[in-house]
Amino acid sequence: MDILAIILRLFHIFGAVIWIGISFFIFLSLDPLVKKLGPEGKRLQGIVLGQSNLNQIFPVAGGTTILSGILLYIKDSAIFAGNGLAYLGTGQGIVFGIGGLAGIGVMIMGARVVRPLVDQAQKIGAEIQAAGGKPTPEQAQAMASIDERMERINRIDFVLMVVAVLCMATARYF
Numbered sequence: 661m662d663i664l665a666i667i668l669r670l671f672h673i674f675g676a677v678i679w680i681g682i683s684f685f686i687f688l689s690l691d692p693l694v695k696k697l698g699p700e701g702k703r704l705q706g707i708v709l710g711q712s713n714l715n716q717i718f719p720v721a722g723g724t725t726i727l728s729g730i731l732l733y734i735k736d737s738a739i740f741a742g743n744g745l746a747y748l749g750t751g752q753g754i755v756f757g758i759g760g761l762a763g764i765g766v767m768i769m770g771a772r773v774v775r776p777l778v779d780q781a782q783k784i785g786a787e788i789q790a791a792g793g794k795p796t797p798e799q800a801q802a803m804a805s806i807d808e809r810m811e812r813i814n815r816i817d818f819v820l821m822v823v824a825v826l827c828m829a830t831a832r833y834f
């Protein structure tokens with residue numbers, strides 16, 4: 661019994677289920693609902709994304725998935741058992757590699773692009789609330805531009821996640 665592989669796989673799959681599951685929920689259910697509800701939807705979005713524990717869950721689940729995935733990749737490749745880089749050229753190595761890179765891309769975008777945009781939106785939102793709830797034209801424009809960028813990034817993230825799931829689900833059979 662390969663205890664290390666079992667432990668890494670459990671971390672990997674639990675992490676991925678939580679990370680990708682919540683992301684898919686946001687993209688497929690929450691975002692369309694926010695759009696449909698208008699200003700009420702914006703309030704709902706602010707509460708769900710700003711006041712829940714998602715900000716803690718996302719980096720932990722994403723980080724766990726990626727770290728365990730990289731360790732599994734190193735283990736499968738047997739690089740340190742004298743196999744060199746041969747695994748990287750096999751069908752399985754290539755497909756797990758593509759899926760892994762897609763997942764890492766989502767994580768990097770989340771930390772470097774999405775997080776700062778969410779912080780910026782929360783800051784402007786707090787300023788609007790503090791001034792009585794009515795945004796100035798500059799604030800409304802800044803919020804609209806953040807929304808537009810977020811929508812574009814979310815779409816790219818969703819595609820990358822689908823690529824990651826497709827690769828992970830099928831790599832073993834290449």
Ligand code: HEM
Nearest residue numbers: 676680726729730732733736756760763764824825828832
């Ligand atoms: C982005 C989200 C990810 C999801 C949803 C995901 C999902 C999965 C699933 C369901 C498996 C089991 C597949 C099987 O045994 O046939 C798996 C295995 C694996 N994943 Fe991921 N994964 C993700 C990210 C990553 C990343 C970033 C890496 C890093 C390179 C990675 C590397 C691996 C490897 C090497 C295996 C094979 C493990 C083994 O041999 O037991 N994964 N992944």
